[in-house]
Amino acid sequence: MAKNKLKKYSEIKTFANTFSEPGAFKGKWHELYFRNNNGITLELACGWGEYTVSLARKYPNRNFIGVDIKGARLWRGAKTALEEHLNNVAFLRIPIETIENVFEKNEVEEIWIPFPDPFSKKSKKNRRLTSGKFIEVYRNILTNTGLIHFKTDDPNFFQFTLDVLKQEKCAIHTVIENLHNNNVEDDEIMLKTTYEKKHLSAGKKIHYLCFSLTGEALRGKTTPGTLSPIE
Numbered sequence: 001m002a003k004n005k006l007k008k009y010s011e012i013k014t015f016a017n018t019f020s021e022p023g024a025f026k027g028k029w030h031e032l033y034f035r036n037n038n039g040i041t042l043e044l045a046c047g048w049g050e051y052t053v054s055l056a057r058k059y060p061n062r063n064f065i066g067v068d069i070k071g072a073r074l075w076r077g078a079k080t081a082l083e084e085h086l087n088n089v090a091f092l093r094i095p096i097e098t099i100e101n102v103f104e105k106n107e108v109e110e111i112w113i114p115f116p117d118p119f120s121k122k123s124k125k126n127r128r129l130t131s132g133k134f135i136e137v138y139r140n141i142l143t144n145t146g147l148i149h150f151k152t153d154d155p156n157f158f159q160f161t162l163d164v165l166k167q168e169k170c171a172i173h174t175v176i177e178n179l180h181n182n183n184v185e186d187d188e189i190m191l192k193t194t195y196e197k198k199h200l201s202a203g204k205k206i207h208y209l210c211f212s213l214t215g216e217a218l219r220g221k222t223t224p225g226t227l228s229p230i231e
């Protein structure tokens with residue numbers, strides 16, 4: 001293994017904002033870690049944690065938690081958060097499959113899922129982070145009105161997700177087929193992650209979806225004015 005990666009693995013273990021066994025925080029993130037009652041946003045498959053760090057800078061009165069299994073990637077976001085004294089940030093180095101062991105029902109208010117692996121083989125479709133299996137997991141941690149934002153470069157994964165959301169009777173608020181060719185003025189949606197930059201350089205289209213798990217009223221985030229929500 002590359003020396004640099006090993007160094008990051010050992011360094012990340014000393015970071016006060018990064019956890020690989022976070023079960024003790026379940027239901028107690030506000031009390032034990034953030035020490036405030038502000039809403040929690042998750043970034044799943046966060047990689048280097050661009051959403052977590054950028055949103056934490058922009059919204060000091062909200063809390064942000066990035067989740068990924070790859071420590072050498074998380075290291076970047078966690079280090080930046082420590083250097084900038086962003087006390088509203090945590091990172092979890094865990095499989096997303098175990099997230100219900102870490103958050104109580106309704107403990108999470110919003111989820112971003114930027115460029116999760118598409119797991120293109122049909123035999124692996126349950127590993128996709130927008131499969132029915134994961135939608136059930138999100139139902140157990142996210143508030144009823146909480147929004148989920150999903151980005152992908154993969155048209156098949158995008159269509160798969162739309163089909164799952166219809167099957168699961170989720171409320172789809174925004175569908176954008178080609179994000180960077182649509183005059184979207186929302187800074188958050190337009191924020192480019194590491195993979196997004198790679199896909200754009202390769203000439204790929206970026207697809208974006210915003211949905212909630214029930215049909216309840218949209219709260220907390222305005223969808224871009226240029227796009228109409230679909231039923």
Ligand SMILES: C[S@@+](CC[C@H](N)C(=O)[O-])C[C@H]1O[C@@H](n2cnc3c(N)ncnc32)[C@H](O)[C@@H]1O
Pocket residue numbers: 044045046047048067068069070073094095096097114115116117193194195196
């Ligand atoms: C294609 S990368 C995208 C990284 C980042 N979101 C970006 O846009 O640059 C997908 C990330 O998801 C993580 N990942 C995929 N499945 C996961 C799982 N079940 N649990 C934890 N991390 C997972 C991988 O480790 C990887 O860092």
